[in-house]
Amino acid sequence: MIGLTHYLVVAAILFSLGVLAVSTRRNAISVLMGVELILNAGNINLVAFSKFSDVGISGQLFALFVIILAAAEAAVALAIVLNIYRNHHTVTVDRLHSLSG
């Protein structure tokens, strides 16, 4: 029988992979993909707790709001990445160390 811990373990693995992507990748878009993995892991936790505890459907609503935030974050972050690429001709995050262009 699949219980709460199964989902929590899957989410923990996904979270660790996301942290690994954020900390090891140098491309800005890869870092963004790591952030999306982390958000997905959090969402799995929210929905799993929504099913296996007595909070009812609120967990799913929180997951929905997280999806909304992820969409807004991805749009703004990719616009910033495009702008950085236009000005610096690179999206390697550790080569970007000046704010004023």
Next chain:
Amino acid sequence: MALSTLTFYLFALITVGSGVVVVFANRLIHAVFALLFTFFGTAGLYVFLGADFVAGAQVLVYVGGILVLMLFGVMLTNRIYDLQILAERVHFKRSVAVVGVGFALLATIIFRTPWQMVEGVEPASTTVSIGRLLMSEYVLPFEIAAMLLLAALIGASMLASRDNEEGDL
């Protein structure tokens, strides 16, 4: 019983396996397409948890929106023909060590905690109750999210537009 367990492990394998590809793939474009399977696997897990509306929103927003944005980002920030899309990695061993310790900590917490599980909730369609809650109890976060999306839309198009004179980042 056995079939549902098998289905869960299939979805979990898709999610985790393609997540591994996202982190360890050498080509950036492979990582983006692996992210597609991660999102689909997560949507399958949501269906498994009886969250049909969240699963639909996941497929629509992540696969239809965020992933296409990511693809656009990869295509626009790399010259696709000169094979420079190799994704480099830094601090690899140290990061793996730190993340491994963190995962061990998480796993210890997950397996040591005596979770109070409530069973026996029949899976039903959640769309009606989510809609009711969004319009009654959660109407303020709902409206704030709408404002946030509007602001993100305007801000993203302002940031990415090519012909604004003072908008040099």
